[in-house]
Amino acid sequence: MPPSSIAANPRRAAQGREKWATFFGTLDSPNVRLLAGGLLIPNLISLATMASLVDIGLPPRTIAIALYASIAILARRIPFMLTVALFLAVLTFDIVQTLSLMFGIGLSDLMAAVDHARRINFFASPLYFALIVTLVMTTGLSLACLRPRAMLMNANIPVLFFLAQAFGVMDYVSNASPHYHFGSTMGRNEPIQSAAEVSGFRQAAGADGNNVVLVIVESLGYLKDQNARTRIAEPLYDQSLTRDYTITSGKTVYFGSTTSGEMRELCNTRTFYTEYVQNDTNTCLPDLLAARGYSNIAVHGFAGGMFEREQWYPTIGFDQELFRDELVKTTRRVCGSAFAGACDADLAPVISAASREAGKQGKPRFIYWLTLNTHIPVAPGQALTDFHCETDGGFFGRPKVCRMAELWHDVFAVVAKIARDPAVAPADILVVGDHAPPFWSRHDRAQFEPGQVAWYRLQPRRASPLPMRDARNQQRASTDDADSSRSAQ
Structure with missing residues (x-):
């Protein structure tokens, strides 16, 4: 060199x-x-x-x-x-x-x-x-x-x-974004609009002695795409179910998180649950049905101590509560990541068995089911439904939305099963979301209508139909959407 x-x-x-x-x-x-x-x-x-x-x-x-x-x-x-x-x-x-x-x-x-x-x-x-x-x-x-x-x-x-x-x-x-305008505090002075009220479910519950089922689905927001909504709720429109039930659907305004959704549908109030149960006036749906001779059962796949549900559920009228530990002993499967608990897809036999056991007393039953597995973050690969989410988000185009939709479909499949089970049927049934999914991705959130949750009502055909109430003082009535008044004939 x-x-x-x-x-x-x-x-x-x-x-x-x-x-x-x-x-x-x-x-x-x-x-x-x-x-x-x-x-x-x-x-x-x-x-x-x-x-x-x-x-x-x-x-x-x-x-x-x-x-x-x-x-x-x-x-x-x-x-x-x-x-x-x-x-x-x-x-x-x-x-x-x-x-x-x-x-x-x-x-x-x-x-x-x-x-x-x-x-x-x-x-x-x-x-x-x-x-x-x-x-x-x-x-x-x-x-x-x-x-x-x-x-x-x-x-x-x-x-x-x-x-x-x-x-x-x-x-x-x-x-x-308008998605951030529906916190529980913002809804305190807004008129209450529950799916139970606008769908006619609350008025029908207990009127003819049928069993009553209320399912609040974690994060079941109102998808903008009607085809996507139809895909999720497909089990409800099976001919074996529509033969015995009239199916209607729509949307309603929500404010707040899961407990706010529970208060909205169970008690027709926007008051925070800790405040409400201190001055319980026996106007929640379980209390009203108990006065009509109903036996009331609450089912939730997570720990009963979360948000003190094991304490305030009995206060508003529930006789029996089934939480994670007891459910998993029967189902022998755990789903979820951060919110690990019983798998929603496995609960049809458990709910039917609880209804059958309570029915031995000769009383009609009110069954309340708060689902779990679609809580953010959703664990992949645990749904029984397969929408091929790994391929560009499948039918929904967004992988996280698609995985959540698979689990929603599982919930509707369970609802369809218990609606046909003689241990529960015939029953007045309402399925409604608690709030829209709080996705961290703005693109995923954009798939849903801000401030709205979906609801589906199953009414026994032998019952006299009760009209849906007009949702006044709100942006739109729940039944304005193209599929809101959809009836499976």
Whole structure:
């Protein structure tokens, strides 16, 4: 090798080291630290979604964005431990606000959910695990950037202020959605509209001594595509069922999460369950049917302690409750990831057996079933139905929506089975969603009509039909949709 080349190599190496040193020196500059700790890192997930790097749609976080930037500015002049405390306080506000809007949960609901979070296996869900790890890492990195107060004193504050304002506006414009307008708090002053009421089910329940079945389906929102709705509810339109039942369907407005849906359909109220049961006036459907001599059975595949259902179900009139532990002893199968419990698809024999046993007393039965397995996040590969979701989302075009639809189809198959079973039939039956699915993906959420849940009513043909009530003071009556007044003849 020529001597000149030998001499050049160390020179190039030195130049390379100098460039890297300059690069890292720039990264360690006051301005970069301020922008990273006050804007870029705390809002990393929002930035990634805005750039379409990940398919996660968050609600607007405008206030949180401004607060993170404010803490970065304050960090120049306050003790680091105070910076840590303020940052964690804003992080808590950010998480609470985001979850509240995402899942339609009011503050009282959210506090109850936090209290019962120990029953949920968050780390069983890859998505929840990734989100938790991301939050921990971004929090640590943000605080590391904001630690050197002396260096931050030389940062350009107007630049951070301007960029934070601009990003806050962009975040609001990009993420504002009507899907976030149906939290339980927002519905407090809205007129109550339950599917039980508008479908005529509540008026018919117990009127002729038939058994009564109410099924509240986890996350059964109102799909915009009528063909998709038909595909999901296909088991209800089997000739063996339509021979004995008239099937009608529609939609109704919802506010809040699952317990709000239960209060809406069981008790015809928007009051939070903890408040309502303290002043129970015996007007919930189980109480009303008990007064008519009914035996009342509640079935739910998750733990009875979740949202204290094992305590307030008896308060509103249930005689018997079947929860996860007892159900799994019979079905011997567990479904779900974060919300692991009994498999909805396995519950037809259990429900029929409970009805048969209660019928030995000579009483008609009210059976209430709150489903479980379509709770976000949905575990793949557990449905009995196969819509070929692995192939570009199958019929539904979105894999997560498709997997949820498979499980909904399983639920309707169970409803069809118990509707034909002599242990239950003939029965007045209502199937209704509690709320729309709170998908993290904005594209998945867009498949559903904002603020609406689907309902399906099965009325024995031997019964005198009761008219559906007009849903006044709402956007549209439940039966306005093309399939709302659909009757299987």
